[in-house]
Amino acid sequence: MLRVLWGRRGLRLLSRMCAAVCRRPMSCSASSRMLRLRRAARWHGMMTAETLGRGREDGLVDRTELLPALLGLRERTVTSGSHNESSGPRLMPLLLIKMINKSRGKILGVLALFLVMVWYSIYREDRYIQLFYFPVQENKTMCPLGEVERKAAQLIGNYTRDHPLFLQLKDYFWVKTPSLYELPYGTKGSEEVLLRLLSITHYSLPESIQRLKCRRCAVVGNGHRLRNSSMGETINTYDVVIRYGPVSVPLIPPRCHQQMGLMPLMSPCPPSRLNNAPVHGYEQDVGSKTTMRLFYPESAHFNPRTENNPDTLLVLVPFKPMDFQWMEAILNDKKRVRKGFWKQPPLIWDANPEQVRILNPYYMEVTAAKLLNLPMKQPRKVKQKPTTGLLAITLALHFCDLVHIAGFGYPDSANKKQTIHYYEQITLKSMAASEHNVSHEAVAIKRMLELGLIRNLTYF
Incomplete structure (x- = not known):
């Protein structure tokens, strides 16, 4: 079933099924959204192992079996829209941690450069004080x-x-x-x-x-x-x-x-x-x-x-x-x-x-x-x-x-x-x-x- 869904044939089949359910053609962007919904359905356990098994054997998915899952995903997508604002703040720390992990080297480099600039500015200020203000202690x-x-x-x-x-x-x-x-x-x-x-x-x-x-x-x-x-x-x-x-x-x-x-x-x-x-x-x-x-x-x-x-x-x-x-x-x-x-x-x-x-x-x-x-x-x-x-x-x-x-x-x-x-x-x-x-x-x-x-x- 996974091979079917990820291949061109599977994508066309999924488009037909969505058109039959929604009574309108499905665009490429909608198809992409459906793929993401399909993944979400699999992650949340909404597709059973039997359905996945038959998909691998027949190369086709029965509309009667897939329709409840798709309807459930549409409803979940619509209802979850109202929770985006509340779930956003919870996702921000996770995204920030993920970005930090990916850019750890760059961040450390920028931090080191900042510390060097701070040290240099303090050093220049100290030299200015020694040159233009008394007391000046000669070496x-x-x-x-x-x-x-x-x-x-x-x-x-x-x-x-x-x-x-x-x-x-x-x-x-x-x-x-x-x-x-x-x-x-x-x-x-x-x-x-x-x-x-x-x-x-x-x-x-x-x-x-x-x-x-x-x-x-x-x-x-x-x-x-x-x-x-x-x-x-x-x-x-x-x-x-x-x-x-x-x-x-x-x-x-x-x-x-x-x-x-x-x-x-x-x-x-x-x-x-x-x-x-x-x-x-x-x-x-x-x-x-x-x-x-x-x-x-x-x-x-x-x-x-x-x-x-x-x-x-x-x-x-x-x-x-x-x-x-x-x-x-x-x-x-x-x-x-x-x-x-x-x-x-x-x-x-x-x-x-x-x-x-x-x-x-x-x-x-x-x-x-x-x-x-x-x-x-x-x-x-x-x-x-x-x-x-x-x-x-x-x-x-x-x-x-x-x-x-x-x-x-x-x-x-x-x-x-x-x-x-x-x-x-x-x-x-x-x-x-x-x-x-x-x-x-x-x-x-x-x-x-x-x-x-x-x-x-x-x-x-």
């Missing part, structure tokens, strides 16, 4: 050796690294090299007290810094932009972290200068609000590591251990002969010097002499003459000096293989209410009494940034 194995020296030579005339960072006793005791300038650009006239001071201090760098193949340095300023910057962890990753005392001079009337030196506790003059760039309490923004701290007597904290590490080098930046005298009196426990300061320096300075260094005035000269074009000899009333911030950058350019800065810059001159330090509320108005031209220094720093000589970690 220590790819140190740009010689790059700072090459670019610094474009900005600083007669650039050299032959000069020592700190003053040494042998240069004054044995050689007695005469200096061309007085402080802060030389030691002319201060050799005697300097000899006594150098006899109890040191000049060498720690071994941990000397053996570095690449010196990655961060010069940390005192600017307001460090507040809430969360730069602490980044700053701590550098090999050398240089900090310095602030550059601002509080508004103190001239009549108060001598009073603050002679009788600071009974003076009616306003107290100074200056502090030496504190670290304690601001570690999240400014870090906790300090390799060198540049200071002068007015910016010194009475307990250097409060804001520094045990191995921090305390580098004196001498601006005037009284600075040498103050340091000698403190370290030798002599009678304290009170006169000659615009702000009373600490009378007790609990520092280890082995950690004290005296900065070579050569770097102050380079900062003033080469970067700011200031004359070495100025009238007393018009004296301008570089800030310790710019001096710290100059020092790093003669010492480091990579120089990054953070916390530099001042607010716009029209913004009188914006604070200038991250740790106190004084404004740009306090700079009026200082001997620094901050706008001139801003131009010099921007020039370094344009040359790629330094890199800024905070907005300048």
Whole structure:
């Protein structure tokens, strides 16, 4: 019977039988539907084994036997139409599983391609962040050796690294090299007290810094932009972290200068609000590591251990002969010097002499003459000096293989209410009494940034 139904003869016979039942000719599509109905009838057991047997023997099917089956199939087809909508959702999972099984390889390939695209997009985003946002952590194995020296030579005339960072006793005791300038650009006239001071201090760098193949340095300023910057962890990753005392001079009337030196506790003059760039309490923004701290007597904290590490080098930046005298009196426990300061320096300075260094005035000269074009000899009333911030950058350019800065810059001159330090509320108005031209220094720093000589970690 199956051979008959699947052959041409069987198809013609089935067409005749359907025409007799339906009283109309049967189209090819209808014939195809009948074949599908026939299969369904067989699957559902509606055709008996006897009918199938006779079909195989005779090659024909009796209309009386086939008619009930066909009528049953027509009725089932008509009645099942109303259930298509309800049975459709049940069939969808089966069809989906069947499609997945057939296209498993293609689906896995598409999924793998999608995962690769996702990974690549994330990788590109990470690279974008590293390139265009700070902090950028340089690979220590790819140190740009010689790059700072090459670019610094474009900005600083007669650039050299032959000069020592700190003053040494042998240069004054044995050689007695005469200096061309007085402080802060030389030691002319201060050799005697300097000899006594150098006899109890040191000049060498720690071994941990000397053996570095690449010196990655961060010069940390005192600017307001460090507040809430969360730069602490980044700053701590550098090999050398240089900090310095602030550059601002509080508004103190001239009549108060001598009073603050002679009788600071009974003076009616306003107290100074200056502090030496504190670290304690601001570690999240400014870090906790300090390799060198540049200071002068007015910016010194009475307990250097409060804001520094045990191995921090305390580098004196001498601006005037009284600075040498103050340091000698403190370290030798002599009678304290009170006169000659615009702000009373600490009378007790609990520092280890082995950690004290005296900065070579050569770097102050380079900062003033080469970067700011200031004359070495100025009238007393018009004296301008570089800030310790710019001096710290100059020092790093003669010492480091990579120089990054953070916390530099001042607010716009029209913004009188914006604070200038991250740790106190004084404004740009306090700079009026200082001997620094901050706008001139801003131009010099921007020039370094344009040359790629330094890199800024905070907005300048």
